[in-house]
Amino acid sequence: MVRVEDVIEQVAGLAAGGAVVVLSGAGLSTESGIPDYRGPSGVARRHTPMTYQTFTGDAGARRRYWARSHLGWRWIAQAAPNDGHRAVARLQRAGVVAGIITQNVDGLHTAAGSTGVVELHGRLDEVVCLGCGARTTREDLDGRLRRANPGFDARAAAINPDGDVDLDDAQVAGFRVVDCGACGGMLKPDVVFFGETVPAPRVARCFTMVRQARLLLVLGSSLTVMSGRRFVSAAARQDVPVVIVNQGPTRGDGYARLCVDAPLGRLLPAVADRLCPAGADRVVSVAS
Known part of the structure; x- marks a missing residue:
């Protein structure tokens, strides 16, 4: 059996070099009371x-x-940011995370203190x-x-x-x-509704972020739709390592160097604890 501590060390080790781009999905917000589409709380x-x-x-x-x-x-x-959102914000403040792309429309990354978030599908x-x-x-x-x-x-x-x-x-x-x-x-x-196109400049910005990344970290997305999966396949083509943390399999698993099935609210804070120097994890949450 794989020990949780070993998985945390693996993820932290891969992210330690910085220049990490996060691609988040609905699974990151489930601990804030918002269900996902296809994971354990899925409604699809x-x-x-x-x-x-x-x-x-x-x-x-x-x-x-x-x-x-x-x-x-x-x-x-x-809805309020959960420990996973706050951990991503800590990692960004510490300089580990260079950019955040989210498929979510709930604004919780920003509410947790993250900045410059590319909201792929807009905001409710x-x-x-x-x-x-x-x-x-x-x-x-x-x-x-x-x-x-x-x-x-x-x-x-x-x-x-x-x-x-x-x-x-x-x-x-x-x-x-x-x-x-x-x-x-x-x-x-x-x-962005189903059947609607994500604005081209927004997509181009995301591709640029992925191209410049040292690691693409996918959090809480089944990558079922091409809207998010295209960035994973692009990372793989450009030899950017991909790590996927999701509860359940994803359609991007074949591209990943590491796939982790674990609750994000537990794993991400532990990774942040290992990578954030003292004082770098002091994030002030803003109103959601």
Whole structure:
């Protein structure tokens, strides 16, 4: 049996040279109460995420999305960084981690104190108008939706990774969607939906980070979709070592020098303890 201490030493040893780029997925946020898609708390088998085409082309589907996301947003807004997020921030402050790419839309890396995070799929706490391009905060939209739906009293039992919740049609009926206050256009959370393309400059920035890395450290991602897996395959082509820490197998395991099946909230702080010199791990958490 492999000892946890030995695995920690392996990961720390590979990361010790610095210039580490982190690629994180939903599995990093599960200990903050946000489930992942395909890991131990995964919901992919019972939840179909909204596609861009359906959102923009079907008013009824858009109403269902906003009703469900209106509740789910409250869960995301209350989520706090966990020990894994804080450990990544410590490693960045200590100069071990050079860059962070996240597939998550919850903003928890930044809330933990990390800086310069490339949010590949955007953030749920920002809203964009598809008509004029105006951007507003989700907090502002939340207030507008509350005022437009004073009698909306639906309750959610659990949240999905994209900030959506499960509601039946009766709970959605009558929910009022609001439009852009500037032009009356369609509002959308500033996240990349399924069927939507990640902005090319953002992708190019990520490829540059991977190319300049000494190590690509994948945290909590099954790498099922190409959006994240392409950076792993690119690292392998460029002889950048890949380490994957995830609970369960991933589609990138064949590219990795080391695959670790372990809880991130336990392993990452232990790695940070070994690599962060005294005082370098003093990270001030900012509001999520």
